[in-house]
Amino acid sequence: MTTLSIHNLCKNFGGVAAVSDVSMEIPAGKITGLIGPNGAGKTTLINLITGILSVSSGNIRFGDQDLTHSPAHMVARSGITRTFQNIRLLTEASVIDNVMIGFYRKETTTTTASLLGLPFARRESAAIRERAAGLLDRFGMLHLAAHEAGGLAYGHQRRVEMMRALASEPALILLDEPVAGMNDVEAGELGDIFSQLARDGMGVLLIEHNVRFVTKRCDHVYVLDSGRMIASGTPTEVVNNPAVITAYLGA
Amino acid sequence: MTDFFTTYHHLFNVFLIGSGYALSQWVVMRAGVFSVATAGLASIGAYGAAILTTSYGWPYPLALLAGTLLGTGAGLLLSWPLARLRGVFQAIATLAFVQVVVALALYSDSLTGGAMGLNAIPTLVGTGETLIALVLVVYLMLAISATRVGRAFEAIRQNEAVASSLGVSVNFHQSLAFALSGAIAGLFGGLEALQSFALFPNTFGFPLVIAALSYVVLGGRRSVAGPIVGAAILLVLPELSRPLADYRMALYGAILMLVIAFMPRGIVDTARLHLRRRSLAKSGQPEARE
Secondary structure (H helix, E strand, O other), X not given: OOOEEEEEEEEEEOOEEEEXXXXXXXXXXXXXEEEOOOOOOHHHXXXXXXXXXXXXXXXXXXXXXXXXXXXXXXXXXXXXXXXXXOOOXXXXXXXXXXXXXXXXXXXXXXXXXXXXXXXXXXXHHHHHHHHHHHHHHHOOOHHHOOOEHHHOOHHHHHHHHHHHHHHOOOOEEEEEOOOOOOOHHHHHHHHHHHHHHHHOOOEEEEEOOOHHHHHHHOOEEEEEEOOEEEEEEOHHHHHOOHHHXXXXXXX | OHXXXXXXXXXXXXXXXXXXXXXXXXXXXXXOOOOOOHHHHHHHHHHHHHHHHHOOOOOHHHHHHHHHHHHHHHHHHHHHHHOOXXXXXXXXXXXXXXXXXXXXXXXXXXXXXXXXXXXOOOOOOOHXXXXXXXXXXXXXXXXXXXXXXXXXHHHHHHOHHHHHHOOOOHHHHXXXXXXXXXXXXXXXXXXXXXXXXXXXXXXXXXXXXXXXHHHHHHXXXXXXXXXXXXXXXXXXXXXXXXXXXXXXXXXXXXXXXXXXXXXXXOHHHHHHHHHHHHHHHHOOOOOOOO
């Protein structure tokens, strides 16, 4: 059970403070919400956590590891995965290849074994292909396994990205607007999956615009506006907070 | 008859070596690196192997190994400053590297013979050795494609942010790709040196940069067969169309333009995509779009 803790995190782009003095906790086994108007710094915060952007000041800890200055691939190896606001798939690769790369973190094949094509490396690849097929089956997409990912419908692309993030059984998953552009039924289905993941002990950070979705699914909600944390608490507390209403609706 | 044989025998050797250079170019591009350093790395391997055999009397397997290691080392060294560059900036920086190698070969007279070239290199290898080397390299490339490193390369090539968010180290794999490219280029540079009597700095200049790139673009960037098919077409076709000999370069350019315009993925990859789509359609799979 690892908790991600962020303390006084700041990020400046030149003179602009995109994230300033943000502190938050993302515990395992819970869905933590992060809402805020456009340009509030939500995606910047995810990029800071995942090591895509460098931190200006403050720190990020995951359990007893300090991830403040870890490069992206090391953050991923510590058990944190993400999905992207604008879906990012390997568009030329097949659906199953897209899911297979999700297992990369768990692979034990060494570079040398892979270069030489040793039997062990080939066996592990075959095993991963099978596990990826299993995952596709669970998400009802096995019949699309050989299709090129870039040609899939939007909803299917979202699901492929989700499977890829879940393949390595992360301890924490950061979801950047995962139900954007979906109708209530589709969003509900995905929401059930998120709730199940949290029940299984995974930490979930949910960035979302859809306040109804957030209040229904989250255990705790943080509100970001212009790079500052303006409120946090249970979903009901937060949506009734005057500062939040002002941020969303204007004064 | 003997004429016929020697003509095409030589052409076959040229094709084998061209395929080696093509694979050296292919492997970096596979990992999303737009390097054109193959010509320079081949030059280092070629001069290394040639000097070690002519001046120091090394046996050819050792000289080839040394050429391979020199290429690998040069590739690794090159990857270090280039790690922060991407796309066309990598291409320009590696092109500069190729020119530096040409210049060094021109000006270090005592070692390389300068503009007069390195002459009287003993012919120590032939079709057999070159073919074995190519088969070996093809095996390694197929092995990579089928296993973990290949998946990492593919992910990095298509989207670096995705690759690193899944735990793939971009720097490590791009250095690895440079090292592999250097090893292959060094090996085939050595093989070329030990079967062509003489080496000149400009053998490994801009024309080879373009040739190696063209093989990959024409043949295809994903499958291992792509660069080999590309090399075969671009090297063999002009030779077979003897009546058009005067227009060789024009023919070369025309083929390249047609392929880029109509098959941007290259011949082999386009064909494979076509076959895959046909088999998906045949097996009665529902169309992916809703």
